[in-house]
Amino acid sequence: MTTYEVNFDGLIGPTHHYGGLSLGNLASVEHRHAASSPRRAALQGLAKMKRVADLGIPQAFFPPQPRPDLAFLQSQGFTGSTYEIISTAYKSRPDLLSIAYSASAMWTANAATVSPSSDCADGRVHFTPANLQTMPHRALETQPTTRTLRAIFHDASHFVVHDPLPALPDSSDEGAANHTRFCRDYGLPGVELFVYGRDHSDEQSAQRFPARQTRVACEEIATSHGLCSKRCVFARQHPKAIDAGVFHNDVISVGNQSLHLVHQYAFAEQDRVLAELADSFGPDLQQVVISNQELNLSDAVQSYFFNSQLISTGPNQMLLLCPIECSESAAASQLVASLLRADNPIYDCQFVDLRESMQNGGGPACLRLRVVLTEEECAAMPSSVFLTQQRYHELYDWVSRHYRERLTIDDLAEIRLHDEVAIAMHELNEMLGF
Template identity: 75%
Template sequence: MKVHEVNFDGLIGPTHHYGGLSQGNLASVVHRHAVSSPRRAALQGLAKMKRIADLGIPQAFLPPHPRPNLAFLEAQGFTGSPDKMIAEVHRQRPDLLSVAYSASAMWTANAATVSPSSDCADGRVHITPANLQTMPHRALETPQTTKTLRAIFHDTNHFVVHDPLPVLAETSDEGAANHTRLCRSYEASGVELFVFGRDHNDEQKSQRFPARQTLAACKSIAMEHQLNPKRCVFARQHPSAIDAGVFHNDVISVGNQSLHLVHEFAFAELDRVLTEITDCFGLGLQQIVLSDQELKLADAVQSYFFNSQLFSIGTEQMLLLCPIECSENTAARQLVANLIRADNPIVECQFIDLRESMQNGGGPACLRLRAVLTKEEFAAVPPAVFITERRYHELCKWVRRHYRERLTVDDLADVRLIEEVKQAMNELDEMLEL
């Protein structure tokens, strides 16, 4: 096995619901308190993993987090048995119940930032879990995510899982959703692009929604990962894009190996950023700037075109995996057709149904964390987390046994849900033996 990019998707949890908790994420807010289907959501996510695995691309997953987060509710002053606590929270602060039951850890693009061993001075893969301090429901994920990553990437001869950055306004970190790696081949040293929305030394530029990632966080991660400063680029998000609902960079640009697709409003200093990336990369990089005329910002956010996944499927050939919403948006559908006809590595596009995730604010790229691994590093990852034919069917049966077909925010007050989730997670733990 050569060096490969492995996708670690979040296995969508049994408490997937539409809490509308993410300010600046338009889909999350629009579908607030709609009826969700945890079973359908998880099966859709597994179907995506299976499709990728069937392409011969290594596909793994991260398990959902235990829910509800009772420690969070206790920190808010609620006491008593889990049943009594849930009932009291539902009566007094139902919004906190939604936070405690949040399944947003499914979007593993926010789990961490990963730098491959070929980029790091000590020759090991470096991983920094995101602190996600901007959103309360997401900040709860960090301790469990760190624990899970350390269980999977446990071999310190190959991996370094850092502590998350301090939970401070100036070190706000949202993980790989604001990080792109470009390279000639996966085994080669790459250019790491870090995207931020604000610098603690200046004022907030966006007006409508908060900028989540900071420059200080990006620079701290680059330093922790022992990256070559000459191979790092730091780019500020365009404030207009943030205010249009581009809460992370993976909603406005996507890159894989030597191809970088960018909306013209992705970066505040677009020309400088693209020139700097080219200078760092050298010959062979293709950066395609898509104009607002080709795809309006509103259409980019609605269709999640840039949240598609780009896969290398052959020598200088790539597949674009788009959310099915792109096939239903006229501008996005035409853009896909134009890209396939144009002179670039994209030779095929497939559309995938992830509506349950999309309606909660996350598309194909939100659901996955990328890690470039050598043969030895790959062998050091527990095989239990990889999607095989057998594992796929086991997980589908597990979902059908334990997940509800429908879930509303009022259903979170059902004390039976606590035991249902506990049983499901205990069974999954036994299956994975992490």
């Protein structure tokens, strides 16, 4: 039976704005309170999805989450009508209003950690929604994400959607952005790499920014998914990388099938981690270490090179889908040219314009959750979430009609925005039928 890697991208929502809410994410903080373009953001994301789908790669999407989250604002003490809640929050705590309107669920690499049926003891695909408890605006996503996953992956004979881990300091979980799976073929058992920033047994060594993922969370997910312990590798992020703005592992390494591109400062015990991966996988694993001289940490974070998508288009053939910022960075563009000349599966590189997402701290890989599925498992999902040519044009039209070209922090105070978003989301739900 054929097995696919399906990319589930987040459809960027109509309240995409630059709240600067993510400590440790340099782009997010740098663009705090700048004017955004929700329409341009969503169309850029759709264009990226279509580019992948046009390659013959199964492409699906998650809808935006409802915003604003009025229940969150009520939990913060705001009362009255919808208008009164929004107006009072804007006047007294605009930061909380920004959290309530956050569109950060678009970055579905943080939606969950996924293990395919070939890796799991019970032969089902396992999902653990991320609790995202480190950042308040992202913690709001957890329960809606869980409901969405259970609506899509509803067939219990094929899928298990676990409850998120408890939102406790020792079980902080950021999803697939800190998880990479290596395999010879998508349908064969793989080796799963879990990356964490801190361990309960020691003090956090990063000084500037918080280490978001814990080892306890990684171990609990591996256990609940029924993974073979000999095919799991646990790696600690390098504190130097975290303090340079590497808030997730997908900002400093990227892997697909038998290829691993990894920065010199990705892991604290890099030699041990790479050796353990090689031992677990076997001699076919190609690990390319990018030195700090080739691409220093600052350039890696600015260009988001490691947040590129590595896409298999054929046997031992991969396309590197990079943010357009890589073409504008001398170091990143030289690195791309070097990889294309070298002996590895990458035969081509394409650059994609995701500036609206990038300015808020997320690149191509942030926007997608990788889900390995068999044909039978794909058939057990609602077809409405797959990006067909017809669905692409429907979504393009929907975005063009409902999204604002420009949005500022001050616009969040408008009750008109609330009403626009409610109408748009109602129409989308009718379109998708779930």
